[in-house]
Amino acid sequence: MGQESDGLELVTAPPITRELAAYAAGARFDDLPASVRTEAPRALLNWLGCALGGCHEPAVEAALAATDETAGPPRATILGHNRRMDVANAAFVNCLSSSALAFDDTHLATVTHPTGPVAAGALAFAETAMIPGEQFLTALAIGIEIQCRLSNMLLLAPAKANLGLYITGVTGPIGAAAALGLLRGFDTERMNWALGLAAAQGAGFRATHRSMAGLVVPALAARNGVAAAQLAAHGFTCSDGTLEAENGFASAFAAGADPARATACLGRDFEMLANAYKPYPCGIVIHPTIDACLDLAPRIPTGEAPAHVAIVAHPLAITLTDRPAPRTPIEAQVSLQYWAAVSLLRGKAGLDEIGQDAIDDAAVISLRNKISVTGDLSFGRAEATVEVRLATGATLRAHVTHARGSTERPMTDEELDRKFLAQTTRVLPGAAAERLIVLCRDAANLSDIGREIATLAATV
Amino acid sequence: MGQESDGLELVTAPPITRELAAYAAGARFDDLPASVRTEAPRALLNWLGCALGGCHEPAVEAALAATDETAGPPRATILGHNRRMDVANAAFVNCLSSSALAFDDTHLATVTHPTGPVAAGALAFAETAMIPGEQFLTALAIGIEIQCRLSNMLLLAPAKANLGLYITGVTGPIGAAAALGLLRGFDTERMNWALGLAAAQGAGFRATHRSMAGLVVPALAARNGVAAAQLAAHGFTCSDGTLEAENGFASAFAAGADPARATACLGRDFEMLANAYKPYPCGIVIHPTIDACLDLAPRIPTGEAPAHVAIVAHPLAITLTDRPAPRTPIEAQVSLQYWAAVSLLRGKAGLDEIGQDAIDDAAVISLRNKISVTGDLSFGRAEATVEVRLATGATLRAHVTHARGSTERPMTDEELDRKFLAQTTRVLPGAAAERLIVLCRDAANLSDIGREIATLAATV
Numbered sequence: 017m018g019q020e021s022d023g024l025e026l027v028t029a030p031p032i033t034r035e036l037a038a039y040a041a042g043a044r045f046d047d048l049p050a051s052v053r054t055e056a057p058r059a060l061l062n063w064l065g066c067a068l069g070g071c072h073e074p075a076v077e078a079a080l081a082a083t084d085e086t087a088g089p090p091r092a093t094i095l096g097h098n099r100r101m102d103v104a105n106a107a108f109v110n111c112l113s114s115s116a117l118a119f120d121d122t123h124l125a126t127v128t129h130p131t132g133p134v135a136a137g138a139l140a141f142a143e144t145a146m147i148p149g150e151q152f153l154t155a156l157a158i159g160i161e162i163q164c165r166l167s168n169m170l171l172l173a174p175a176k177a178n179l180g181l182y183i184t185g186v187t188g189p190i191g192a193a194a195a196l197g198l199l200r201g202f203d204t205e206r207m208n209w210a211l212g213l214a215a216a217q218g219a220g221f222r223a224t225h226r227s228m229a230g231l232v233v234p235a236l237a238a239r240n241g242v243a244a245a246q247l248a249a250h251g252f253t254c255s256d257g258t259l260e261a262e263n264g265f266a267s268a269f270a271a272g273a274d275p276a277r278a279t280a281c282l283g284r285d286f287e288m289l290a291n292a293y294k295p296y297p298c299g300i301v302i303h304p305t306i307d308a309c310l311d312l313a314p315r316i317p318t319g320e321a322p323a324h325v326a327i328v329a330h331p332l333a334i335t336l337t338d339r340p341a342p343r344t345p346i347e348a349q350v351s352l353q354y355w356a357a358v359s360l361l362r363g364k365a366g367l368d369e370i371g372q373d374a375i376d377d378a379a380v381i382s383l384r385n386k387i388s389v390t391g392d393l394s395f396g397r398a399e400a401t402v403e404v405r406l407a408t409g410a411t412l413r414a415h416v417t418h419a420r421g422s423t424e425r426p427m428t429d430e431e432l433d434r435k436f437l438a439q440t441t442r443v444l445p446g447a448a449a450e451r452l453i454v455l456c457r458d459a460a461n462l463s464d465i466g467r468e469i470a471t472l473a474a475t476v
Numbered sequence: 477m478g479q480e481s482d483g484l485e486l487v488t489a490p491p492i493t494r495e496l497a498a499y500a501a502g503a504r505f506d507d508l509p510a511s512v513r514t515e516a517p518r519a520l521l522n523w524l525g526c527a528l529g530g531c532h533e534p535a536v537e538a539a540l541a542a543t544d545e546t547a548g549p550p551r552a553t554i555l556g557h558n559r560r561m562d563v564a565n566a567a568f569v570n571c572l573s574s575s576a577l578a579f580d581d582t583h584l585a586t587v588t589h590p591t592g593p594v595a596a597g598a599l600a601f602a603e604t605a606m607i608p609g610e611q612f613l614t615a616l617a618i619g620i621e622i623q624c625r626l627s628n629m630l631l632l633a634p635a636k637a638n639l640g641l642y643i644t645g646v647t648g649p650i651g652a653a654a655a656l657g658l659l660r661g662f663d664t665e666r667m668n669w670a671l672g673l674a675a676a677q678g679a680g681f682r683a684t685h686r687s688m689a690g691l692v693v694p695a696l697a698a699r700n701g702v703a704a705a706q707l708a709a710h711g712f713t714c715s716d717g718t719l720e721a722e723n724g725f726a727s728a729f730a731a732g733a734d735p736a737r738a739t740a741c742l743g744r745d746f747e748m749l750a751n752a753y754k755p756y757p758c759g760i761v762i763h764p765t766i767d768a769c770l771d772l773a774p775r776i777p778t779g780e781a782p783a784h785v786a787i788v789a790h791p792l793a794i795t796l797t798d799r800p801a802p803r804t805p806i807e808a809q810v811s812l813q814y815w816a817a818v819s820l821l822r823g824k825a826g827l828d829e830i831g832q833d834a835i836d837d838a839a840v841i842s843l844r845n846k847i848s849v850t851g852d853l854s855f856g857r858a859e860a861t862v863e864v865r866l867a868t869g870a871t872l873r874a875h876v877t878h879a880r881g882s883t884e885r886p887m888t889d890e891e892l893d894r895k896f897l898a899q900t901t902r903v904l905p906g907a908a909a910e911r912l913i914v915l916c917r918d919a920a921n922l923s924d925i926g927r928e929i930a931t932l933a934a935t936v
Contacts, residue, residue: 082703082707182676212684213684213692216692219676221725222723223721223724224672225715230715242546247538249542252539254684255683258689261683262683
C-alpha cells in the first residue's frame with residue numbers, strides 16, 4: 017500500500033476478495049474432494065437439460081431477437097438453436113434458457129440459482145479455447161462455491177437480509193467471473209480485479225418476478241461475469257477489497273454482513289454440496305407441497321372433488337409464492353396454490369403442467385380458489401403438510417419432512433437422467449440426448465469440452 | 477390486472493414507473509421549457525468534450541481491447557478512435573471515455589453524473605437511425621431528468637441514504653433506457669418495460685474508486701440502458717411498478733425512499749437545470765477549495781513556501797475526498813489535498829495538473845503533506861475556506877461561497893467552449909473542434925445528429 021498513510025485505505029474487515037481470488041486462481045481438480053468432483057458433472061447435466069428445455073420459451077426468442085442487434089463474432093453456440101454469437105451474448109441467452117422454466121438448481125438456504133451464470137459463461141468461453149474437462153469442472157465447482165458463499169454472507173445471520181434482493185443477480189456475476197478467470201488462467205491479481213469488477217455489477221430485486229424480467233436477472237449475471245473477466249484479462253484494474261471494504265459489496269447489500277463467513281473453511285467445506293436439483297419446474301419452496309399433493313392425488317376417490325385444501329409450510333414459501341391466481345406460466349412458476357391444485361388433480365408436476373392450457377384449465381382454477389396457506393416457523397424449508405377435505409367431509413392428510421430433490425433426499429443419477437430426457441425431447445434426437453448424458457457424466461475426461469458438448473447441443 | 481384478486485399485486489405506492497414511462501414516451505421538444513431546450517445542447521457539448529478528452533486514457537484503451545473480443549457489427553463510432561462497434565459496446569466505451577478524467581457533469585445534490593450514460597447510449601443509437609436534433613435533445617433532457625429525479629429519490633430525505641452507492645451506476649441505466657426508448661418511439665407500455673429492465677440492472681458502490689473500476693460504473697450503466705431498451709423493443713416484458721413496488725428498486729436501494737419524490741411537478745420543474753459542468757477535472761466537491769486556492773496562489777510572495785494549509789469544507793467533501801497521498805491520476809481525481817497543493821503551487825487546475833508528472837512533483841507532495849481538512853455542516857456543498865500560513869507566519873485566507881461551475885455561478889457558454897477546445901486539442905484538428913462546437917449548439921436544427929456529429933468526432 018505504499019509508504020504513506022492514507023486514512024481511507026484502512027480496512028479492518030478480513031481481505032476476503034484477495035483470499036477468494038487466490039483460492040480461485042489456484043484451484044486444481046485433484047485438490048477438490050471426491051464429493052465435489054462427483055457433483056460438478058451432475059450440476060452440468062442438470063443445467064444443460066434446463067437450457068435445452070427452455071431454449072424456445074418466448075422470453076428466449078425475444079432475447080435472441082434483441083441480442084441480434086449487437087451480437088459479435090459467432091464463437092459460442094446458442095444451445096438448441098444451431099447458431100452462434102459472441103461469448104458474452106451466448107452466455108446471456110443460454111443462461112436465460114436455463115432459467116426460463118424455473119427448473120434450474122437452487123441453493124435452498126439462500127434461494128440462489130448458482131449454476132446458470134457460471135455454467136453459461138464457462139461453456140460459452142470454453143468454445144473459444146481448448147478447455148480440458150477437468151479444468152472446466154473445476155471452474156464450474158469454484159464459481160458455484162464462491163457464489164453460494166457470498167449469498168450466505170449477504171442473506172444469513174448476522175446479516176440483516178434484504179428479502180427483496182434477487183440474490184442470483186447479486187452474487188452470480190462474481191461466480192461467473194471466478195470461473196472465467198480460472199479458465200483464462202488468471203493469477204491472483206487479475207482474479208482480484210475480475211471479482212471486483214463483477215461485484216460492482218451485482219444487481220436485481222424480486223419485483224421483476226411475474227414477467228420476463230424475472231427470468232433475465234441470472235442471464236445478466238452471466239453476461240456481466242463474462243464482461244468482468246474480459247476486462248481484467250486486458251489489464252483493466254480494480255481496487256483491493258471490493259467485497260469487504262467500506263462502501264463495498266457487503267455493506268452495499270446487507271447491513272451487518274460478516275465477510276469472514278464467505279471464506280470460513282474455504283477449500284474444506286463445500287457449500288456447493290448443498291445445491292439442489294429440482295424435480296418440478298417451479299420455485300423450490302413449493303416442492304414439499306407438491307410432494308404431499310402427489311402423495312394425496314391417488315388417494316382421492318375418483319369423482320370426488322376436494323372441497324378445501326389447507327397447506328402449512330415454512331413462512332418463506334408463503335412470502336415468495338402465496339399467489340392464488342396466476343394467469344401466465346411465468347406467474348404460475350411462483351404460485352403455491354397453482355401447483356397444489358394441478359398436482360392434486362393430475363397426479364403429475366412436470367413440464368406439461370406449466371403450459372398455458374393447464375393454467376387455464378377450469379378444474380385447476382376452481383380448485384386453486386379453495387386453498388388456504390399458512391406459514392409455520394417450526395417447519396423446515398423443505399417441509400410441508402397438505403390436508404384435503406372432500407365434499408363428503410372426509411379428510412386426507414400428507415406430511416413431507418424433506419422434499420424430493422432436497423439435500424437430505426437428493427435426486428439420484430437416474431432421476432437426473434430422466435429429467436434431462438424429458439427436458440430435451442422437444443429439441444434433440446433421443447440418441448443425441450443420451451450421448452450428452454454420457455459426455456456430461458464423463459466430462460472430466462474430455463479434452464475440449466466446449467466443442468464436444470456444444471456440437472451436440474446445437475442441434476435444432 | 478384481470479378479474480381475480482392477487483394479494484401480492486396490491487401496490488400502495490404511487491405508480492411512478494408508469495408515470496415516468498408515460499412522460500418519457502410522450503415528451504416533445506416543443507413542450508420543454510426554453511431553459512431546458514438551451515441546457516440540453518450545453519450538456520451535449522460538455523459531454524462530447526469529456527469523451528474526446530478522455531478517449532486515450534489507459535482505462536479506455538484496456539476496455540477497447542476487452543470489448544474487441546465480443547463487439548458486434550460496426551454501427552456506432554468510438555469517439556476519437558476512427559472505428560466503430562455495435563451500439564451497446566460503443567455506448568460503453570464512449571461513456572467510459574467521458575468519465576475517465578472525472579471531468580464530466582455532476583448533479584451536485586446527489587453527486588450523480590447524469591449525461592454520460594444517457595448521451596453515450598443516445599448518440600450510439602442515433603448513428604443507426606436518422607434521428608433529428610430536436611428528438612435527440614429531448615431524449616437527452618428527459619433521460620438526464622429521470623436519472624436525477626431517481627437519484628434524489630434514493631439519496632435525499634426522507635430516504636436513509638446509503639453513501640456507499642455509486643449513484644450514477646444505480647440510476648444511470650434508467651436514464652439511458654428512457655432516452656433510448658424515446659429515440660425508438662416506444663409507447664408507454666414498452667417504455668415501462670424498458671425502465672423496469674434498466675432498474676433491475678442498477679448497480680455500483682464507491683469501494684471501486686481509486687482504480688479503473690471506479691471509472692467503469694457509468695459506462696456499464698450506459699451499456700445496460702441500451703440493453704434494456706433493446707430487450708423491450710423486441711417484446712421482452714417487465715412487470716409493473718418496478719421502481720416503487722415492494723421488493724423493487726426504491727426499497728432495494730434506500731430504506732424510507734419516497735417514490736412520489738421522483739414524479740413531483742414532473743414536466744414543470746426540471747432537476748436537470750441543477751446539473752453542473754466542471755471547470756476542473758476532479759471530484760466536484762473539491763471545486764470550491766480549488767477556487768479558493770487559485771485566488772490565493774498569486775497572493776503568495778515569490779519564493780515563500782506555505783508552511784501549512786487549512787481547508788474547511790462541507791463534510792461530504794471530506795467523506796468523499798480526504799485522500800492525502802494519491803499515487804495515480806485516478807486516485808488524485810478524488811484527493812482534496814492533492815488539488816489544493818497543485819493549484820496553490822501552479823495557479824492552474826486543468827488537464828496538465830492531473831498528469832503523473834504533476835502527481836510525482838516533489839513540491840506538490842511536500843505541500844499536500846502540510847494540509848489539514850475539516851468538515852463544517854454549516855457550509856454549503858459548493859463552499860470552502862482555505863487558509864495558508866506562510867513560513868514567515870503571515871496568513872492568507874480565501875472564502876468561496878459558490879464554486880465556479882455551481883448552479884449559482886454556472887459555466888458560461890464561452891467557458892464551456894474553452895473547456896471543449898482544451899479537451900480536444902490532442903485528438904482533433906482545431907477546425908473540427910470549432911465545427912463540433914457549432915454543431916452541438918445548433919443541434920436542434922440537425923437532421924441526422926448521429927451521422928453529423930460522429931463523422932467529425934471519429935477523427936484520429
